[in-house]
Amino acid sequence: MLVASFSQAEEPVCRLRGDPESPQLSKDGDIMLGGIFSFHSSWKERRDTYMHKPLPLECTSLDFREFQSAQAMLFTIEEINNSTDLLPGISLGYKIYDSCGSIARSVRVALALANGNDIVSAPSEAPCTRPARVQAIMGESSSSPCMGIATVVGPFNIPLISHFATCACLSDKTKYPSFLRTIPSDYYQSRALAQLVKYFGWTWVGAIRTNDDYGNNGMATFIETAQQLGICLEYSVSFFRTDPPDKIQKIIDIMKASTSKVIVAFVSHMDFDLLIHELSLHNLTGYQWVGCESWILDSLTAELDTHHILDGAIGLSIPKTHVSGMREFILDVKSLNSSSNEMFTEFWETLFSCKFKQSESSAENQRECTGHEDLTGVHNSFTDMSLMPIFNNVYKGVYAVAHALHSILGCNETCNNKVQLDPFTILQHIKKVHFKTKEGDEVFFNEDGDPAAKYEIINWQPRENDVVDFVMVGLYDASLPAEKQLNLHNKTLIWAKNSTQVPVSVCSEKCPPGTRKVLQKGKPVCCYDCIRCAEGEISNITDSVTCVRCQPEFWSNERRDACVKKEAEFLSYEEIMGALLTAASLFGTCMTVVVSFIFFRHRKTPIVRANNSELSFLLLFALTLCFLCSLTFIGRPSEWSCMLRHTAFGITFVLCISCVLGKTIVVLMAFRATLPGSNVMKWFGPAQQRLSVVAFTLIQVLICILWLTINPPFPFKNLLLYKDRIILECNLGSAVGFWAVLGYIGLLAALCFILAFLAWKLPDNFNEAKFITFSMLIFCAVWITFIPAYVSSPGKFSVAVEIFAILASSFGLLICIFIPKCYIILMKPENNTKKNMMGKAAPKSF
Numbered sequence: 001m002l003v004a005s006f007s008q009a010e011e012p013v014c015r016l017r018g019d020p021e022s023p024q025l026s027k028d029g030d031i032m033l034g035g036i037f038s039f040h041s042s043w044k045e046r047r048d049t050y051m052h053k054p055l056p057l058e059c060t061s062l063d064f065r066e067f068q069s070a071q072a073m074l075f076t077i078e079e080i081n082n083s084t085d086l087l088p089g090i091s092l093g094y095k096i097y098d099s100c101g102s103i104a105r106s107v108r109v110a111l112a113l114a115n116g117n118d119i120v121s122a123p124s125e126a127p128c129t130r131p132a133r134v135q136a137i138m139g140e141s142s143s144s145p146c147m148g149i150a151t152v153v154g155p156f157n158i159p160l161i162s163h164f165a166t167c168a169c170l171s172d173k174t175k176y177p178s179f180l181r182t183i184p185s186d187y188y189q190s191r192a193l194a195q196l197v198k199y200f201g202w203t204w205v206g207a208i209r210t211n212d213d214y215g216n217n218g219m220a221t222f223i224e225t226a227q228q229l230g231i232c233l234e235y236s237v238s239f240f241r242t243d244p245p246d247k248i249q250k251i252i253d254i255m256k257a258s259t260s261k262v263i264v265a266f267v268s269h270m271d272f273d274l275l276i277h278e279l280s281l282h283n284l285t286g287y288q289w290v291g292c293e294s295w296i297l298d299s300l301t302a303e304l305d306t307h308h309i310l311d312g313a314i315g316l317s318i319p320k321t322h323v324s325g326m327r328e329f330i331l332d333v334k335s336l337n338s339s340s341n342e343m344f345t346e347f348w349e350t351l352f353s354c355k356f357k358q359s360e361s362s363a364e365n366q367r368e369c370t371g372h373e374d375l376t377g378v379h380n381s382f383t384d385m386s387l388m389p390i391f392n393n394v395y396k397g398v399y400a401v402a403h404a405l406h407s408i409l410g411c412n413e414t415c416n417n418k419v420q421l422d423p424f425t426i427l428q429h430i431k432k433v434h435f436k437t438k439e440g441d442e443v444f445f446n447e448d449g450d451p452a453a454k455y456e457i458i459n460w461q462p463r464e465n466d467v468v469d470f471v472m473v474g475l476y477d478a479s480l481p482a483e484k485q486l487n488l489h490n491k492t493l494i495w496a497k498n499s500t501q502v503p504v505s506v507c508s509e510k511c512p513p514g515t516r517k518v519l520q521k522g523k524p525v526c527c528y529d530c531i532r533c534a535e536g537e538i539s540n541i542t543d544s545v546t547c548v549r550c551q552p553e554f555w556s557n558e559r560r561d562a563c564v565k566k567e568a569e570f571l572s573y574e575e576i577m578g579a580l581l582t583a584a585s586l587f588g589t590c591m592t593v594v595v596s597f598i599f600f601r602h603r604k605t606p607i608v609r610a611n612n613s614e615l616s617f618l619l620l621f622a623l624t625l626c627f628l629c630s631l632t633f634i635g636r637p638s639e640w641s642c643m644l645r646h647t648a649f650g651i652t653f654v655l656c657i658s659c660v661l662g663k664t665i666v667v668l669m670a671f672r673a674t675l676p677g678s679n680v681m682k683w684f685g686p687a688q689q690r691l692s693v694v695a696f697t698l699i700q701v702l703i704c705i706l707w708l709t710i711n712p713p714f715p716f717k718n719l720l721l722y723k724d725r726i727i728l729e730c731n732l733g734s735a736v737g738f739w740a741v742l743g744y745i746g747l748l749a750a751l752c753f754i755l756a757f758l759a760w761k762l763p764d765n766f767n768e769a770k771f772i773t774f775s776m777l778i779f780c781a782v783w784i785t786f787i788p789a790y791v792s793s794p795g796k797f798s799v800a801v802e803i804f805a806i807l808a809s810s811f812g813l814l815i816c817i818f819i820p821k822c823y824i825i826l827m828k829p830e831n832n833t834k835k836n837m838m839g840k841a842a843p844k845s846f
Contacts (some may be wrong), residue, residue: 108149
């Protein structure tokens with residue numbers, strides 16, 4: 001901090017609070033650029049007592065990758081300074097600091113870049129105000145330090161251009177107005193990772209993230225997109241490289257206890273290297289890793305993976321590129337021997353595994369450094385150029401600043417050195433740059449300060465001698481329509497354990513057609529049970545959430561994956577019951593015809609003539625119709641058959657009962673007529689008998705006409721009686737009409753039974769009243785039991801009950817009234833005499 005103070009001469013001066021920060025790499029120039037890189041990836045934790053001034057941060061774990069990024073910046077500045085087309089006559093200088101990956105240190109060195117390192121400033125008219133010492137800052141690699149730096153330099157509009165900070169939060173221009181980057185935002189990467197996971201059918205995954213803004217924001221976006229795509233997280237854990245060992249152990253325990261086989265790692269390369277080391281100690285292999293751009297293309301991470309934990313890993317990377325001349329410049333390590341001899345010494349000793357003589361930690365058995373070592377034969381992360389896309393981002397960032405300066409200074413053959421540079425103007429011009437590098441890469445920034453989002457899909461394919469090939473197997477382009485953004489090539493992918501089969505990672509297996517998903521209580525939506533669809537319901541797709549009920553005339557098949565038309569059920573001639581009833585009906589008809597024939601042949605015999613043979617023949621005709629009308633109840637119901645069956649049944653039975661009733665009355669009248677002075681037979685002669693039959697029958701005909709006119713029976717599909725089949729039946733239409741028809745038959749039958757019972761004991765060898773009584777007793781018994789049986793019988797059985805009642809009552813009448821007479825006619829002709837009929841003894845001889 002710079003604070004204003006006053007000396008004895010009352011002259012205002014600015015003093016630096018705290019120790020000054022010296023750059024690790026620096027070079028003077030006409031225009032100065034700043035750089036912040038994490039040359040060390042960690043630091044030693046300590047507890048401050050607040051009793052003494054805190055000691056400077058002690059950085060540890062030298063990171064060659066950050067040295068490579070710094071070298072890329074130096075290469076670009078050197079290339080621009082040597083160019084005659086860009087900023088001619090202007091030299092760019094630089095000051096580069098080590099942030100150690102610490103947010104606090106990043107902010108501190110950012111202030112050093114903005115203010116300079118003068119302990120006491122010269123007096124001025126405007127105390128403590130002066131132009132920024134650097135016109136733009138390149139770096140930092142991580143998102144959290146960038147947020148700290150951008151928060152500090154943002155109010156001063158000093159451009160901060162990062163080559164590797166991807167947190168989507170940094171796109172918020174209200175918080176970070178001066179932040180730009182040459183790497184796509186995690187807004188796109190997180191969504192691309194979710195789409196990649198969904199593409200391979202992984203719906204049950206674990207997630208590990210760095211506990212900083214990069215990991216937390218990136219994973220939050222991934223989880224949001226994953227949920228939209230139907231992906232569930234079994235666990236989501238975070239850690240940081242400075243966390244105590246027990247926290248890492250908890251993460252390992254969670255992984256061991258998990259059932260998911262896919263792990264999405266949104267982790268920075270510095271933290272991931274630590275995690276891989278710990279996983280190797282526990283030999284946690286067999287997991288399918290999905291990685292972000294931070295580590296998926298990192299050869300050092302692959303080198304550390306000695307236990308093949310990451311074999312088959314797949315993830316997103318910045319598209320590969322090549323910058324001519326950069327590789328050679330980076331490997332020219334002597335260019336790093338600048339202002340910071342201490343850092344150079346550490347770098348050199350680590351790179352060549354040697355010790356300088358003046359080094360206090362020099363061991364006796366360690367090779368001595370000469371300072372002239374050559375990289376020939378050296379193979380480590382510094383000599384590996386797999387991160388060239390990241391170095392290219394540094395290259396593009398420095399060139400963006402150079403193009404903005406070129407525009408501000410109005411450079412043509414020369415530049416206007418008199419133009420007063422200020423960070424705000426430079427920032428506005430950087431936002432508007434649009435150019436192509438010498439390699440053809442297009443450089444521009446959108447309104448959020450982000451470049452276009454394009455990624456390569458990388459697959460780790462292990463080869464011999466523990467070498468890993470980073471094979472590009474697809475592309476992701478956020479500028480394309482959603483359905484075309486993810487494009488995988490037809491290449492063979494290698495998965496975990498060197499398998500060529502895509503791993504399966506689901507909480508529950510897919511529910512096949514015929515089942516539906518039911519969520520397991522207390523678990524994510526990806527965990528469910530497959531419940532078979534209920535009867536009458538189907539699901540014809542995989543992983544159906546619901547079962548669809550079939551249409552009323554359809555029913556589910558055995559597999560419950562299709563609706564099939566319900567089987568129509570009715571009493572048919574083909575089935576056994578229908579065939580038996582048909583046979584009984586035809587037998588009854590034939591039997592009636594035979595009886596009629598017998599009566600016709602013997603029509604002049606006393607037994608036939610004894611009780612109005614005309615009524616007997618009419619009764620036989622009516623019984624024939626009764627037997628035949630039962631056939632209308634068998635077969636597929638139709639409009640005409642429904643109307644015919646009940647009306648034909650009602651009319652023929654009334655005709656039949658009317659004849660029986662007439663015969664009964666004739667018997668009573670006949671015996672009444674034998675009484676002295678009785679003249680009753682003239683009131684019920686043949687004409688009256690015919691008239692009574694017609695009158696009784698016409699009443700039933702009238703009832704039937706009213707029924708058919710008002711609400712006739714009609715064919716009806718009963719869908720409620722059975723679930724799996726349709727009952728084709730005749731709806732009565734008007735229940736009142738049906739029961740009126742049946743009630744009228746019952747009334748005549750009851751009247752006939754009463755009259756026959758009254759004639760029960762009349763003297764006659766062949767008292768027909770007895771047989772009529774028996775026939776009416778059977779008739780009434782049948783139809784009384786018919787009512788509950790008909791009401792309680794389901795479907796076609798109710799029809800069978802009605803047919804049985806018709807046949808049983810018809811057979812009862814035929815057998816009880818006519819069979820005894822046939823027996824006498826055929827078997828006992830000697831009894832077929834008038835005297836025998838009247839009960840008189842026959843003469844012994846003629």
